[in-house]
Amino acid sequence: MKLFGNKENREEGKNGKASGLIERLKQGLSKTRSGLAGKLDQLVFGKKQIDDAILDELEEILFTADLGVRTTQELIDLVQSAVARKELNHPEKLKDILKENMRSFLHLPRIEHQRPKPGEPLIIMVIGVNGVGKTTTIGKAAHRFRNEGKKVMLIAADTFRAAAVEQLTIWGERVGAEVIKQDTGADPSAVVFDGISAALSRKADVVIIDTAGRLHTKVNLMEELEKVRRVVNGRLDGAPHEIWLILDATTGQNAISQAELFHKALGVTDIVLTKLDGTAKGGIVVGLCHQLGLPVRFIGIGEKMDDLRSFDAQEFVNAIFD
Amino acid sequence: MFESLSEKLNTTFKKLTGRGRLSEENIGEALKEVRLALLEADVNYRIVKKLIEEIRRRAVGVDVLESLTPGQQVIKIVNEELTRLMGETRADLQLVGKTPFVLMLVGLQGSGKTTTAGKLAQHLQGQGRSPYLVPADIYRPAAIEQLKKLGIQLDVPVYPGDSQTKPEAICRDALSRAGSVGADVLILDTAGRLHIDDALMSELERIKEQTNPTEILLVADAMTGQDAVNMAEQFNRRLDITGIILSKMEGDARGGAALSIKEVTGKPIKFVGVGEKLDAIEPFFPDRMASRILGMGDVVSLIEKAQQEFDEKEAVKLEKRLRKREFNLEDFQTHLKQMKKLGSLEQIVGMLPGIGQFKQLKKLKPDEKGLIRIEAIINSMTVQERQNHKILNASRRKRIARGSGSNVQDVNRLLKNFIQTKKIVENLARKGYQNMPSIFH
Ligand SMILES: Nc1nc2c(ncn2[C@@H]2O[C@H](COP(=O)(O)OP(=O)(O)OP(=O)(O)O)[C@@H](O)[C@H]2O)c(=O)[nH]1
Ligand SMILES: [Mg+2]
Numbered sequence: 061m062k063l064f065g066n067k068e069n070r071e072e073g074k075n076g077k078a079s080g081l082i083e084r085l086k087q088g089l090s091k092t093r094s095g096l097a098g099k100l101d102q103l104v105f106g107k108k109q110i111d112d113a114i115l116d117e118l119e120e121i122l123f124t125a126d127l128g129v130r131t132t133q134e135l136i137d138l139v140q141s142a143v144a145r146k147e148l149n150h151p152e153k154l155k156d157i158l159k160e161n162m163r164s165f166l167h168l169p170r171i172e173h174q175r176p177k178p179g180e181p182l183i184i185m186v187i188g189v190n191g192v193g194k195t196t197t198i199g200k201a202a203h204r205f206r207n208e209g210k211k212v213m214l215i216a217a218d219t220f221r222a223a224a225v226e227q228l229t230i231w232g233e234r235v236g237a238e239v240i241k242q243d244t245g246a247d248p249s250a251v252v253f254d255g256i257s258a259a260l261s262r263k264a265d266v267v268i269i270d271t272a273g274r275l276h277t278k279v280n281l282m283e284e285l286e287k288v289r290r291v292v293n294g295r296l297d298g299a300p301h302e303i304w305l306i307l308d309a310t311t312g313q314n315a316i317s318q319a320e321l322f323h324k325a326l327g328v329t330d331i332v333l334t335k336l337d338g339t340a341k342g343g344i345v346v347g348l349c350h351q352l353g354l355p356v357r358f359i360g361i362g363e364k365m366d367d368l369r370s371f372d373a374q375e376f377v378n379a380i381f382d
Numbered sequence: 383m384f385e386s387l388s389e390k391l392n393t394t395f396k397k398l399t400g401r402g403r404l405s406e407e408n409i410g411e412a413l414k415e416v417r418l419a420l421l422e423a424d425v426n427y428r429i430v431k432k433l434i435e436e437i438r439r440r441a442v443g444v445d446v447l448e449s450l451t452p453g454q455q456v457i458k459i460v461n462e463e464l465t466r467l468m469g470e471t472r473a474d475l476q477l478v479g480k481t482p483f484v485l486m487l488v489g490l491q492g493s494g495k496t497t498t499a500g501k502l503a504q505h506l507q508g509q510g511r512s513p514y515l516v517p518a519d520i521y522r523p524a525a526i527e528q529l530k531k532l533g534i535q536l537d538v539p540v541y542p543g544d545s546q547t548k549p550e551a552i553c554r555d556a557l558s559r560a561g562s563v564g565a566d567v568l569i570l571d572t573a574g575r576l577h578i579d580d581a582l583m584s585e586l587e588r589i590k591e592q593t594n595p596t597e598i599l600l601v602a603d604a605m606t607g608q609d610a611v612n613m614a615e616q617f618n619r620r621l622d623i624t625g626i627i628l629s630k631m632e633g634d635a636r637g638g639a640a641l642s643i644k645e646v647t648g649k650p651i652k653f654v655g656v657g658e659k660l661d662a663i664e665p666f667f668p669d670r671m672a673s674r675i676l677g678m679g680d681v682v683s684l685i686e687k688a689q690q691e692f693d694e695k696e697a698v699k700l701e702k703r704l705r706k707r708e709f710n711l712e713d714f715q716t717h718l719k720q721m722k723k724l725g726s727l728e729q730i731v732g733m734l735p736g737i738g739q740f741k742q743l744k745k746l747k748p749d750e751k752g753l754i755r756i757e758a759i760i761n762s763m764t765v766q767e768r769q770n771h772k773i774l775n776a777s778r779r780k781r782i783a784r785g786s787g788s789n790v791q792d793v794n795r796l797l798k799n800f801i802q803t804k805k806i807v808e809n810l811a812r813k814g815y816q817n818m819p820s821i822f823h
Contacts, residue, residue, distance in 0.1 A: 123427040126607040129418050190630060190658070191492025191603070220658070222535070223528035230523035244531075275633040308492065312424035312607025314635040335491065338576045340609035363491070363521070 097121065097381050104151040110143050114151060118158070125380045126340065128313050131347030135161055159377045165350035166373040170357070171329045174298045181213075181264045183256070183292060183299040187285060187326065188306035189318055190273030193334035193360055195224065197306055198268050199231030200360070200368035206236055210265040215255035216241035217248040217288060218272035228270050235365055238262075248272070248284065249291040256295045269300070276321035286325055302329045304357070309335045309342030319348050333371070334360030341380050409441050412456055425638035426611045429467075429645050437463050467641055468668035473625060473650030475597055482514070482560040483567045484593045487627075488586055488617055489601035491574030494629030494655060496525065498601050499571040500532035501655065501663040506567055513538050514565030516556040518589065519573035520545040529571050536660065539563045549573070550588045557593050570595070577616030586621055598623045599652065602643055604631045610639035611646045618647040628666065629655040709804045711768040715760045755788060759796050762786040771797060 100117045107114070115136060122132040138161050142148035148157055176182045184201075186194050195218070202212045214237050218224035225241045232239035240255040252269060259267045271288065274281040292300050305328040307315050322328055331349070333342050336359050345356055356371040413434050420430045441459050477483050485502065487495045496519070503513040515533050517540065519525035526543055533540035541556040553570050560568055572589065575582040590598065600614060600623045617623055626643055631654040644651055651666040760768065762785035767774055774782075774797065776790075783790045 120427055123421060124608050126424075126609070129422045189605070189633070191494060193492060221528070222531035223524040226524035226527045227522070234523075275630065277632075277634050308603075310490065310603070310607060310609050310613070311605045312610075312635075312639065313422060314424070314605040314633070315607075317634055335576075338490070338609065339578060339612045340607065344607065 100155075100381075104154060107151045108149075110139070110148065110151050110154060114154065115139070118154070121381065122343070124341075125343030126312055127343040127346055128316070131165075131343075131350070134347075155381055159381065162346050162377045162380070163373045165346050166356065166376065168349055168353060168355040170355055173301050173329055176301055177298065180296065180298075181259050181267045182301055183259075183267045183269070183296065184302045184304060185269045185271065185289065185292065185300040185326075186304045186306060187271050187322055187328075188273060189275055189308075192273065192306045192308040192311075193332075194218075194273060194306045195227050195231065195270050196363060197304070197332050197334060197358070197360055197368065198228065198270050199235060200365050201358070202231070202237045202266075202268060203235040203365040204368060205266045211263065212237040212266045212268065213255070213259045213262070213264040214239045215252055215259075215267060215269045217251050217255070217269050219244050219246045219248050219251060220272040224270070224272065238264075249287050252288050253291050253295055256292060256299070260296070276318045276325075282321065282325045289326055303327060304330045304332050305354075306332050306334060307342075307345065307348075309333050310338060310340040311344065313344065315344040316348050316351070319352055319354065323352055323354065328354055330355060330357035332356070332358045332360065332368075337361045337367070342376075343380060406442060409438060409456070413438055413441075416456075416460060420638060420641075423636035423638035424605075424607050424610070424642075426608055426642040426645075429611070429642055433463055433467065433641075464641070465668060468644050469650045470668060472665060472667050473652050474665070475652060476624070477511075477567065477596060479596070481566040482557065483597075484557065484570065484595040485567060486570040486572065486586075486589065486593070486595040486598045487601055488572050488598060488621060488623070489574060490576065490603075490613055491522075493574060493601045493603045495519075495574060495601045496528050496532070496571050497658065497660075498627055498629060498653075498655060498663070499529060499569045500536060500660045502569055502653075503532070503538045504536055504660045505653075505663055506569075507536065507538065511567050512565045513567045513569055514556065514560055514563055515540040516553055516568055516570045517541065517543045518549040518552050518570050520547065520549055520552075521573045525571075525573065532660070539565065549585055550592050553589050554592045568593075577613045583616070583620050590621055595624075597625060599625050599627050600643070600647070600649075601627045601629055602639060604628045604637045604639060604654070605633065605635040606639040606643075608642075610642040614643040615646045618649065623647060623649050625650050625652040627651070627653045627655065632656040632662070711760055711763065711771055711800060714800050714803060715757065715768070755786075755792060756796055758786040759783075759788055759793055771800065 100114070100121060103114050103117055118139070119132060119136060122135060127135070135158060139148065139154065139157060142157055148154065186198055188194050198214060202214060205212045212235070214228055214232050216225040216228045216239055218228070219242065222244065225239075225244060229239045229241065231237075240251070240258050242251045242254070248271065255269070256267065269288070269292070271285060272281075274285070276282065289300060289303075303326050305319060305322050307318065311318070319328070319331070331345065331354050333345055333356055336342055342359075348354070349356060356373075356376075359369050359371050359376075361367045361369060416437070417430055417434050420433065421427065425433070437456075437459050440463075441456065475485070487499055487502075489495050499515060503515055506513045515529055515538055517526040517529040519529075520543075526545060530540045532538075541552065541559070543552045543556075549572065553568075556568060556570075560566070570589065570593065572586060573582070575586075577583065598621050600617050602610065602614065606613070614626075626647070626649055628637070628640055628651055631637065640651060651668065654664050654666050656662045656664055759782060762782045763774075767778060767782075774793075779790050779793045779797075783793050786793075
């Protein structure tokens, strides 16, 4: 399965983490997957009609992939009405119809971003709750931009968490991006203001802002983030051009609340779904994208700099049924 | 924490009241909703299935009590089931035997291990122990640095590890040095890893083998979805963990993962993390948590927390007034002051009974600056005015606004907030303090 990348692309970790792991991952995954999906195939095999046993099994697959009550019901209703309209008279077509619907939920046009004016850098702000993978995603994204020959600068606006600045600095060194920083405890807005000024004078092509993780329910911290955004905008008209919300694929239904509140406060332009190299399927994004109209742009499939991939709805949906 | 599930269940149970005895049918209907509520709360699909069957079996069978309304009956059974699943009794760290003790923290990437290590160090310090922080995460950039900084903040020694040394060697060496730094508890902060990453899971097994930990604690994110079972199962299978710590509980996650993890590992949840600061760790009380899931709140836990930090006399006075259902602006002021000490309003609100029914309270979130303004306004009132807000007519409000350097809108807003809070608090006092315990007796 492509989602998990191929070995050639991966650099060998100093701890040997990469070697053979992906192969094992795949095996591990196909085992868990064939458990549920395999049962569905057995149920469907040779049947002329879609019965309750099939629907139950389907429900289990969708719930277990974190699609949630609302989206699962929506999808099952779609199946049932297709059956009623006799469009779906063959159980074998069941998976195709479902996949088709899920893909349409996920297939969203990219939000029209404001593009940077000629000569100005693209400014991306990265937000999300604690520990979802913001800093790591920034490292990987910076690597991607560097591969396109861009001059990348990173702004360390997580001035709260211990050693967050150091973490970003190491990533900057790894991928060849300058990191603009102040001391832990500094005002993130001030860091961002100075950072953008530096990026402008040094003619960066891309600027990525790392922010401190925060729970979306903390009003004061969300206000702080809005302020950072305002300061960015005040320093450079039209910026930030993109706001990436990082979601962790292991998160359950709370991801909806996260997306809603971050989107309401800041206007998210893209979702990045991390940690898809585990056994969690991240199905929460199906309903979430559909409801909020936010597209998934990248997926994270590991901790190395090459482990950021463009999101492919077809692959993603296949993985839920694989 | 579990507000949303509480809300769901509350609605279900409201529908159930006044329908006479439980019948197969109305159990079925209620259970359907309980089922969806649990799924919505991220409890694992299979566990929900089991739980619903168990409740159905018990509800239809001999357990039906005559003295309860149908709604209370179902609450009782669901509550008992949830409590049973979550572990009935409160479990603490088991630090007995020969020192130094070793606490080993394990879990997925980003679950909160390092912060939890700092919190545990502070917690143990408070109990007169001498912790020693051991950075065993050589992979994540600056992870060692992060723990070192926490150590400085807490004035707790940190093993001087570096990312060139193997984690098991770091841990082993730290253990041999514990005596020389005067430590009696080691806290091993291991790297986050995937439960299916065989090489890294073996590394944990080696650390375990070489340090013989007193406790192996799985740190799990309270927002985890269905996959919680796979993760917990693997960590437990490879390491035979001794307990669980749930992180990020102060958010609005419904927390069903707590049930899932407890159920698949059979190990107790020992602590919950409720914030980013190093004192934001609390014991986990399964029985109270079950009541909380049911929307009955956690009066006991509120009072306990209050006792630590409230001026006790004030608390008693406040409670008396609450019982009499009087709550004036003076109480409001005390309440706001104490709130600052107690932590975030959400945290407190989460502990109040029946919180699902009091959504309004969630919106009353004054920030630090807001609190200062509110205090200034109340300070500009006369004693008489504070005791009886009803006499605050337009001219009094104008005077207060001038006196506190605010405007009349601010005063009006404060009064509105106060009246809302008063209503809620008095309501809570009635429901929580008086009626709640009687549900089960
Ligand atoms: N397996 C896996 N781990 C990841 C992925 N992305 C990030 N991580 C790991 O998750 C952990 C947390 O990542 P960070 O990038 O520090 O997360 P963050 O959101 O910046 O965290 P805070 O700034 O503390 O809120 C680290 O150990 C990362 O290596 C991924 O796609 N797969
Ligand atoms: Mg970070």
